[in-house]
Each structure stands twice: as C-alpha cells, then as structure tokens.
Amino acid sequence: MSPFLLSLSAGSVRLWVHLYTTGLPASIRQGRRSEIDSDLWDQVGCADATTLATAGHVFLRMLLGIPSDITWQLAALGGTTMERSFTSKAVFGGIVILAGLSVLAGVGLLIGLAEGSWSLDDDGGYGVVFFLAVIAGLIGPFAALAGAYEMRRAQAEGRSPSTGRTLVVVGTLGIAAIAGAMWWTIVGPLVAAAIIAYWMLQFGGWPGGSHRSPSQVWQTGAVRR
C-alpha cells in the first residue's frame, strides 16, 4: 500500500510539473522538469521516514508550492515568446477540459430542471446559490478561454496582459464555483489524474537516470548524495 502511495505521490508531482511547464520554451521546460525529477529522486532515496510519511511529504511540497509555480509560469510566459506548441497542446487541452466542464454543467442544469431538485428549498436559500454556481460554471470556462486569448494577443502586440489575466482568474473562480456546487463532476477527472500520475512514474521511469520507480528505490535503500 505504502509504495503505491509513494509512486502516486511522486507521479502527481511529475504530472503537475508537466502541466504547468507545457507551452514554455524547450530549455525552460526541460530545465524545470529535470530539476524536479532530480529533487524527487533524492527525496525518495534519502528519506528516513516511513514510505507513507514520505509520500505525504512529497505531495505536501507540491501542494504548498502551487501558487509559486503558477506565478513562475506566468512570469516565464510573459518574458519569452510563446512557442507554437502552446497553441497546439496547452490551449487545445484547456479547451477540451473546459468544454467538458461546460457540458457537465449543462447536463447538471438540465437534470436539475427536469427533476426540480434544485428549486428553492424550505428556507429559500440553497436553490439560488446552486443556480448561481451553475451559471458561474457555465460562464467561467468561456471567460477563462477569452482571457487566455487576450493574453496571447496582448503579448503579440506588446500590451500589458493584465486584462487577460483578470479574465482567466474570474473564469477559474467560475469553474471553482461549479466544482463546489457539483462536486461529483470533478471526481472523474481526479481519478483519471491519479491513474495518469501513477502510470507516469510506475511505467514511465525516471528520465536521464535510473528507471527505477520510487517504490523500487525505497526497497533497495537510500541513494548516494
């Protein structure tokens, strides 16, 4: 159980790094990915705690660093010319995810309307909040997409990308609203992300070095510094 969690945890870190570095110039992208790979490998190999504690520690390091990762990525995007791959991979991936969320929101809306399950309840509050969350969730993806498009245009024209960033933030909040109100819509993507994360580490190996997974590293003992 614990080696599985260790692989899942380290794989989640690699998946997250892969996501937020997509679209950056190759040198920056590969530099960050390799650096985190090396850090993960060292942490797993030098751990003196139980595998469960190490898995938690690795995951927590990722979670606590997410705000910094995002600001670093925005700075890296702002300071360099975006590559063609940004359009072909990140934007396309974003469109697919956001379109999926929109469809889920629409389906939820229709089911709610058909069943009347989110009409006003006894105190008259919940239904309105739920309705607003669904509306925000429907508008959010489009606002985020418009923001991303505006950021790209602003960069191409040498303008400040602040308007685009604001739209992305507002859109993200809309998506968060629907995730809060219709939590079941994010269960599927979360399970898929966990499977991908596990696969990335268990079967993908460590690039540029040993192809042992964290669980194998754990079983064979600590690594040399």
Next chain:
Amino acid sequence: MRRKSGVLIPIEVSILQTAIELRTRGTSYFHGFMLAREIKEREQARLLTAHGTLYRALDRLERAGYLEREWEDPMIAAAEGRPRRRLYRITATGEQALASAQAVVAPSAPSFQRRPATS
C-alpha cells in the same frame, strides 16, 4: 504586484545564507534538494521547502546574478544511476546582496529588544 529588483524576501535570504554556510563547510556547489534539506535543518522546520517556492526563488536569484548554475556532468549522474542535478553556486554579487539585506535589517533589531528596566 511586482517586487523591487534587488529586494530579497526571506526564502532568498535563507538560500544565500545557506549557500555561504555550505561553502564554509567545503561545499561550493549545491543542488535543490540538498539546499531544501539544509534549510530545514538550519531553521528546524518540520517540512522541506515546497518545490514551487524553492525553485522560483532559485530562478530569481540566478537571473539577478546572485547565483550561478550549471548542469552536472551527465556521466556522473549516469554512473550513479540517477537523474542529472542542476548545481548552484553563490556569486560575489550574491554575497554583497545578502550583506546589504542584513545591514538593512540590523538597525531595526534593537527596537525589538526589551527596554532596560528603569528605577
């Protein structure tokens, strides 16, 4: 909001201080995980510095010229069967920046001390 260039935040001060300590102990070059572990021990923290926090700070310090970085010889990493490390080293400019940051903090330090008892 953007920070003024040349202003060091606490994590950056910690990194530069740790780099100097490591060099004093004979380790001029260090990598991210080694640094995180040293900072944890030095500050008696429960957790290692988060990935994003650590590597963003290292990136900023490198761009400011306070640190130099280079990739490890791939043969060494291959021989040890692990991913290649990115190695950092503090520069003279980095040492000056740290000294300036500490000089700015130092004058305000007495204000935190307890006043001597008056009779």
